Amino acid sequence: MREYSAKEIETKWQAHWEKIGIHQTEEDISKPKYYALEQFPYPSGEGLHMGHMRVYSIGDVVARFRKMNGYRVLHVMGADAFGLPAENAAIQRGVNPREWTLKNMERIRNEQKLIGASYDWDRYVGTCMPDYYKFNQWLFLLLYERGLAYRKKAFVNWCPKCSTVLANEQVEDGKCWRCDSEVTKKELEQWFFRITDYAERLLTGLDRLPKWPDKVKAMQRNWIGKSEGAHVVFTIPELNEEQVTVFTTRPDTLYGVTYMVLAPEHPLVPQLIRGKEQEAEILQFIEEMKKQTEIERTSTDAEKVGYFTGAYAKHPLTGEKIPIWVANYVLVDYGTGAVMGVPAHDERDFQFAKKYHLPIKVVIQPNDGTLEVESLTEAFTEDGVLVNSGPFDGMPNREALKAIANHLAEKGQGGPTVNYRLRDWLISRQRYWGTPIPIIYCDSCGVVPVPKEDLPVLLPEDVVFDGKRNPLTTSESFVNTTCPNCGKQARRETDTMDTFVDSSWYFLRYTDAKNDEQPFDREKVDKWLPVDEYIGGIEHAVLHLLYSRFFTKVLYDAGMISVDEPFNSLLTQGMVLKDGAKMSKSKGNVVSPLEIIDKYGADTARLFILFAAPPDRDLDWNDAGVEGSYRFLNRVWRLVVQNEELFKQDIPAGKEDKHAKELRRLLHQTIKKVTHEIGERNHFNTAISSIMELVNGLYSYPAEADRRIFKEALETLVILLAPFVPHITEELWSVMGKEGSVHLASWPSYDPEALVQDEVEIVVQINGKVKEKLVVPAQADRIEIEKQALSQEKIQQLITGKTVRKVIVVPGRLVNIVVS
Template sequence: MNEQVYQPREIERKWQQIWEETDAHKTNEDEKKPKFYTLEMFPYPSGEGLHMGHVRVYTIGDVIARFKRMKGYQVLHPMGADAFGLPAENAAIQRGVNPREWTLNNMERIRNEQKRLGVSYDWDRYVATCLPDYYKFTQWLFLLFYERGLAYKKKAAVNWCPTCNTVLANEQVEDGKCWRCDSEVTKKELNQWFFRITDYAERLLQDLDQLEGWPDKVKMMQKNWIGKSEGAEVVFTVPALEDTKISVFTTRPDTLYGVTYMVVAPEHPLVPQLIAGKENEKAILEFIEELKKVNEITRTSTEVEKVGYFTGTYAKHPLTGADIPIWVANYVLMDYGTGAVMGVPAHDERDFLFAKKYQLPIKIVVQSKEGEPYTLEQMTGAFTEDGVLVNSDQFNGLNNREAIRTIGEYLEKIGKGKLTVSYRLRDWLISRQRYWGTPIPMVYCETCGNVPVPLEQLPVILPEDVVFNGKDNPLTTSEAFVHTTCPKCGGPAHRETDTMDTFIDSSWYYFRYASPHEEIKPFDSRQVNKWLPVDEYIGGIEHAVLHLLYSRFFTKVFYDAGLISFQEPFKSLLTQGMVLKDGAKMSKSKGNVVSPNEIIEKYGADTGRLFILFAAPPDRDLDWSDSGVEGSHRFLNRVWRMVQQHLEILTQTYPYQVETDAEKELRRMIHLTIKRVTEDIDERDNFNTAISAIMELVNKIYVYPEDGNKGLLKEAIETTVILLAPMTPHLAEELWQMIGQRESIHKEKWPTYQEEYLVLDEVEIAVQINGKIKGKMVVPTSYSKEELEKEVLSDPRLEDWKAGKEVRKVIVVPGKLVNIVVG
């Protein structure tokens, strides 16, 4: 028989066409089956197309989806495009085209690339966040947040990227730089829209404990970002400003009697009043202007010198009534706490250094429980350990930990503060001064004020008559868009020209997949409650405190609004590692990029898929290896030849019984491989070890005697092809058809293993003398400890092994070894 040559490109084109024509990957809704929703994070449709990192995440998701279908689940496996965003707008400015045209072309190219990979998406559920039928409901959800008091507008000092000409959320500033373009971020005062994510801070924190399927690293990143601190709010008053109150949050109310000064952030709204007419007024105003150019990371760094100015105004201590000088300093931020801190130099290292620099008073209020009391003259730094209170009036002698609560409760009793909790998490700034995003559905009327656009008037469509000059927000250049009528009074009004942060689009897209053609609401609650939470979510760990936190927030709001019946969006989270080449992340600047299309053209998609699964566990970084790709291709050729060489056997039926040792060993290998592959995919996401197991089975088949049990050999080869199906879907389909099967291999039931076939009749054990191996024996696996001991002690080689010494003890480990202790 003439063997056919493995031609992956022809085979893959053939099956991709068949799958498309037969709707092979349409969601197999069957209420009798358990559901499984597997989802990879959808891509941004950039001009560069897919890279190997995309291939890795899509392949992992596809293996899980195909495996679950074969295991008898109804599977939802959708895809879409996170299609709004600044890169498209920048491309439009550079090319003189509308971002819509650029984005839609990229979306189509990426869809075609995904199809070439053989990924089993239900394309009928495709969503693109830039299309009106999607962003209509992003606007709908904005109005839901607004109605529930979770969307509000305020003037704030915001992060401003001068290159992107837009505002950034705190989470989008990385080491003081823009997360997209790496430009230094500055501060700018603007009226902006916010979402009250801080209202959900405690729930977002507490519910992390429910996320058993999430990596601990991601949960810890979210916990640290939310940043819960327990302490007290302390209220100081400013007599010169008619007893205006300044609130301070502190985790150390036990040190309240040690406050010798106060510091407010340069952006604090009281600063103009505090410095008005004072000696330092001009210097402080210049200082504030300078700080607008300095990012928050730099200002709060331990390496940066702390700089401050006395405002010339005093606050009144809430317990002692003493005058407390108010300073302005670079290390206090308006966005953290209340924008004011109390200075306790004796018990805080930063305050100590600041007090020493500016010769401010230092007052000891906590002493060590042991040894002689220390004095100011002895202090070379702050005392931050636990101790007992001194110089604290009625609280003297209290343990400082006890005093935290006691003083907090006393403040509440006298109306000067209270025990409270503070969070590092800030409200989510969602306004962006750009065109290519979801328009915020609000209008401004001189008579009616802020007016939400009625639901029936959604979507607010992005206009086409805009100017992209790289300087102004393009939406402000469209007269037809800006000028409108008030939905309430019918009078003249103007639209909001900011668009929404694109993280809003991605905070709910996975809900839309459950009912992508719903026209009245963002989603059909019945379908969402059926399919969600997502059972397996796959994507990069870089989204831990952006997309993943926002998605959890959205889900809780939907739950509170009665739209859904669950509170967390993703049951299990798989964060895959990066794809590296020559030890570095692939990038054009490094010249180490490998194109998926290049691999597909040379070796086929199945080879690329197999390599990227085999080269490393999914949560580890993967180092690209050309020789590794070639090795994967050789293995698939080996599988191809194995089927070709046994076609005569594979196309016939052979009833058989297992009798010989060789037959028992092959049968054991079949069932052991099924067990290993099933558990590696289903329980551990260890695709690399699953592939290793299949490779071992193939090796065993190749050395099996040609004149052996044909029925068993056929079962071994068919099992191999089925086990490879989720990983190399095109090859598996072709081989399945080649051996005479009519139905798609992906409709086959996943094989099961029999425990009794995994047991060996005999096993080789080591014989040790005083812990050193002297020989080996083959014994029945059914032997008890006593039988093993008797068998070894009766071995004629024993006399030579023990060299005339007396047997003192025998240690038996069944199935592994017998250790004879002699002396």
């Protein structure tokens, strides 16, 4: 008997699959569709790690299982190939990012093939290729035409190390998500996508995604941050009644406003302080605030620091003068950049008022009416009735929320509104290795979009990578151009797009990857969307998934697709750990997939990573577990190869004995379990465990028992294992003399009648301790089971001379005889 040689088998079948094109996408629309998709990787210089191995193995099982169940399956791969790491690598190595990236893309593609993943490589997409980023630009222009792409001057998150702007979502705990540097504020002209126009739809759409993890949906809801309240319009007499709008969730406290706070960066601040004695001090404060992170400024532990501007606003309902302050805890890009101070009923406002000796006015009394300003040691934030609130005195504050908001609307001073924490998506990046924004600036015509027929705007080669500036600004051939409207000299936009734009629609491009006229054809995309199972890390729960949903809704509104949610089901896999910690070079606990493949084979690596934990849980790498998976595959190998002659025989049907019945029951039990665990729950570990039980049953099956069911069980075993370990099963299918590929075989269905047990084994206990085992008819009632248990010779001996107090029968499990 030849030994199991993983390397030989895997090399053989990978070459064969590529030669015959077994993984090409089937277009037979008579079959139901299934779109299985794993998040595509960034092509770093380090190649694949175990986290990649896990996500690709999971996706491959899903795709192969569905194909064997009669679906036409779309299973594709690509590379999220633009981004700052490639640019940094180019600076360090003195090469163009394109050269570095393409080499890494090829390396990762080869490593993915080693895993045995069933990708249709004809549809491969690399986001750094002109035939892809051409349509990034095309889609930018679509958003621009629809009023969803715009440019404005804004304070932005600036990473000094990366020399680029970051979106709010890319700032984590005040630091750059990539390099961990402290983020500062900088005012620049930037391009934005108006994602806030879709805030409500992005929020309510989550309710139509029952197959998404609750944790991910909660993260998106929190990020969108819907809150209901009112806009309140204050005016500033000294600035010709200039209006300042404040959003509040507590309009019931409006009569308790004793001061207003503007963000230091608010555009009105320079006008308010001009010529006043505190001007220099406040300007210095503003500069200091630009250097602080949002976390530092808004933390509950941070000291509240403020300065009086010397100016006053007019209260919209009372006409009172309200002093205007600037303070560190108000941010210009959250809400309206202005808040009203109600110190009696907001703890933060209370602390600020106490520190700066500002007035405190009680406007909500508890029901016992005992609240006095002098006795307040903290803000009163509970419900009560309004006082000192003009026509609303005596009204319960919950009723006043709506009443005062409506009153503001009647007076033209604001009114009920909904606010969102979500900010517009800042897409400008000051770097080379990204999609050029297709905009031209002309002194005569202003902002001019590049005509779609002139796309793509290609990245130039004559750039300088010195790490000190945006490389695109160094290319005269790129910057200097002519205006497509008037033909005069003009200049190109030198910012590139955030790379999250690239990944916000790549799943659509896969459906029509070779189209050179448009991003995709409507008819083709409608054959596959939405993605049926999307697999990737929870670290993308806000950024990538939110942006992809936004793009999908925009394209739906533009009539380009027929769905407005891109991913029907979402599987967020856990991390791969070693010794309880995330694998990292600094910890010295990295295990390379290539090392495992070289030593044991890809099938062993896949089997372990799928068996060791449910996919949504963290997986702790275990060398002994890998060895165990390898031993199991050897057991399966021997089981088939030792019985090779059996598959050459046409065994006639015989009378089933008890062994054959039991094996048949185990086989159909396994089919049912594996089908359910893969198809309904994505619990691959329990599916594999069930298959292992079947292998044990086959090994213990008597040689003299019916061989027909044994042969059937072996054939079915190989089919059930095929999605998990594609190479060894393909080889064993060949050993069995089967025509074609096991991966094109039909998935077996179970026979409910085969699951019915004729007999069951139960334990017999005396006073809770097991003393005997008993085989009884599966349908035996309690009386029959009790009678048989008491009649057993061993039991008779043990209860002789004792009084039987009670007999407890649990059908199918046990009999407990209570004696004294």
